[in-house]
Amino acid sequence: MNGNQSIAVVGATGAVGREMLDILAAEGVEAGRVKAFASPRSAGQRLPYGPGDLAVEAFGGESLEGIDIALFSAGSAISKQFGRAAAARGTVIIDNSSAFRMDADVPLVVPEINAEALDGVASQRGAVIANPNCSTIITLMAATPIHRMLGVKRMVVSTYQAVSGAGAAAMEELRRQAQQVLDGEKPVCKVFDQPCAFNVFSHNTTIGEDGYNVEETKMVKETHKIWGDASVRVTATCIRVPVFRAHCASINLTLAQPVDNLDAVRETIGAFAGVRVVDDRAANRFPTPLEASGKDDVLVGRLRLDPSQIDSQGRCWGLNLFASGDQLRKGAALNAVQIADVLGERVGV
Ligand SMILES: NC(=O)c1ccc[n+]([C@@H]2O[C@H](COP(=O)([O-])OP(=O)(O)OC[C@H]3O[C@@H](n4cnc5c(N)ncnc54)[C@H](OP(=O)(O)O)[C@@H]3O)[C@@H](O)[C@H]2O)c1
Structure with a gap:
């Protein structure tokens, strides 16, 4: 600075x-x-x-x-x-x-x-x-290069969020509960109202009348404000997973232009500042929270054409991808x- x-x-x-x-x-x-x-x-x-x-x-x-x-x-x-x-x-x-x-x-x-x-x-x-x-930042770091290249009309996001998103006490809770479970004891819940060790559950924010929790609603509203475009259709499902740090997001996009060349999309993502492509199909190596932890870059991979969005002329209007980023750092x-x-x-x- x-x-x-x-x-x-x-x-x-x-x-x-x-x-x-x-x-x-x-x-x-x-x-x-x-x-x-x-x-x-x-x-x-x-x-x-x-x-x-x-x-x-x-x-x-x-x-x-x-x-x-x-x-x-x-x-x-x-x-x-x-x-x-x-x-x-x-x-x-x-x-x-x-x-x-x-x-x-x-x-x-x-x-x-x-x-x-x-x-x-x-x-x-x-x-x-x-x-x-934090989930919005990590998702948009992955989706923005594609938005600039092909225009995102709709985004469906599912998150896999680390416990540290709920603060230092939540990290301690995962550590303590993991030990309790391994010792055959009942896990004691203090931060979350259900066990986080060896468990996966819906995000621990208040659920509105529409059934969406606050985290999911934030992702919609904040995407519109950051992209400066409220016409992009966004829907999210936010989930806590038993991971210490780094959130993941599975992202499905519907695009304004069809995808001609997946390699060109991968290159565009890789050229975006703050993003690193981890997309090795042969080695089955893709973004993980362990690799993203402590790093500044958001990792992006599992880039695939969405076969459910191929039209009668064979043009593909949709993509799937997966991102992981350290939400305590970039998030x-x-x-x-x-x-x-x-x-x-x-x-x-
Ligand atoms: N964790 C994430 O991944 C993440 C990501 C994006 C945004 N955020 C936001 O960042 C904020 C902090 O999150 P966190 O995860 O770092 O929480 P945290 O680990 O629980 O830390 C909370 C901090 O706030 C301090 N604090 C509490 N009451 C205070 C008071 N009356 N006056 C001054 N300081 C006080 C605590 O100090 P003591 O140690 O003295 O209690 C501690 O330093 C939250 O608004 C959260 O929503 C968190």
Whole structure:
């Protein structure tokens, strides 16, 4: 990250916050420019930062005085309570929660896809910018190159989401429950209301009257906002799987143009910044959460023509693909730091 801006990480002890510190340190941001905030429970704790560490401070109303950029990752309630007030006092807020994503004045940004959305906050001090939902980011990193090449008219997504999407305590829950099951004990549920070890279940967000959970609804609305096109038909089924980190998505697309050449589509996907093609049919090697974990790139593969979308003239209007990305990095912390980087480059914040 360029410049000498002061940076705060709010929620620094969490699953996302720790990744943020890791990425800032890797970018060479000196410890003296970074403040780590969490709840009063964590005040005084020390978190690794590069070769050294940082002291955690209790977050409060005055914490962001004099801070240029605050990366919020402490849940929607904290973002709503403090985000806009801090922005009004001149801090740029990059928020990981869902608090502001659909607000008309808030850019919802994946830098590789719609960095231009940040132009609206040019030279502003004190803007609020939202990081999209993690499954949405990973899905759109895979689908956007195809959207640009052939136009996506409809997208059907099924996710396979890691437990760390529900925070550090959920990772601990998977570890503990796995041991309990292996020891022949009944798994104790604290974070999720059903066992996550050796189990697969519908995403743990509230279900609306239409039967879709909040995660599924976010994927539809956020895709429309990021692509700037509400006419694309999107439907999602979001599922938790017993994986520590990295979400997967199975994606079926209906296209505006038929696919002439699958290799050309594969090349286009591979040329997209932040994406790596893993598509080796001979070796049966495709994206996995284990390979995606800790990596910045979203892995994309299992690219296939959809035979159910071949018309009477033999033209194929549909594709199937599979993606896996580390949702703590590209789905959250990395995307937020990239937004801060782009702000520095494009609008000089
Ligand atoms: N996990 C993901 O993959 C992911 C992806 C995209 C977006 N997000 C969003 O990012 C946010 C954080 O998620 P997470 O997974 O990192 O959760 P987490 O592991 O549970 O961490 C929550 C963080 O918030 C802090 N916090 C709680 N109450 C606070 C308070 N009153 N004041 C200041 N800090 C407080 C916690 O501090 P203590 O340790 O002191 O309690 C901790 O640092 C959520 O809004 C989530 O929806 C998460």
